[in-house]
Amino acid sequence: MPNPIKEALLNRGWAGQTLSRSETVDRINPLIHQHIELNHHYGAAVRYCDDARVVDVLERLQKTARTDVGKLSETVLSCGGTPYNGTDLSPEDFALEGSLGDLFGELHGLETAFNDALADELDLEHQMRTRGVLQAIKSNSEDRLTALKALQRRIGESA
Structure with missing residues (x-):
């Protein structure tokens, strides 16, 4: 867990033990995997939904999410590791079934799990850049959660 006293005293610098580069790679690669799967679920939602305004919001959310995968991959590369690339995943593996409300409930659950995983990582002594x-x-994940809640309300009102 980060030390608030060190953070307050050192502001942007850091002192003490942080995770090694190899530990960082080992911790970030599962996040990349989880995020790529989440992005595939967003893609499935875009394919499934027929409301143009909802699709527009989902596509904007997904664009940011794809950029975030790149940031995580760059972090792994800067630590000398090989980032997970998701080539073993196929968009067809992420077909969604059920109502649109079920779809957004599932997306919200997956996004919440990803956000929780990020919070767990932030409790560790990562290097400042990481x-x-x-x-x-x-x-960005919290922004997506807020948008998903709004979309769920919109769908609930129109149903």
Whole structure:
């Protein structure tokens, strides 16, 4: 868990033990895998939904999410590792069934699980650059959660 006293005293610098580069690779690659799967679920939602305004929102959310995968991959590369690339996953493996409400419920659950995984990582002593990347991606995930809640309300009202 990060030390708030060190953070307050050192502001942007860091002192003490942080995770090694290899540990960082081992911790970030599962996040990349989880995020790529989440992105495939967003893609399935875009294919499934027929409301143009909802699709537009989902596509904007997905664009940011794809960028975030790139940030995580760059972090792994900068630590000398090979980032997970998702080539073993196929978009067809992420077909969604049920109502549109079920779809957004599932997306919300997956996004919440990803956000929780990011929070767990932020509790560790990552290097400052990695912490910054994780915080930015967590913020983007929280934005997606807010948007998904709004979309769920919109779908509930129109049903």
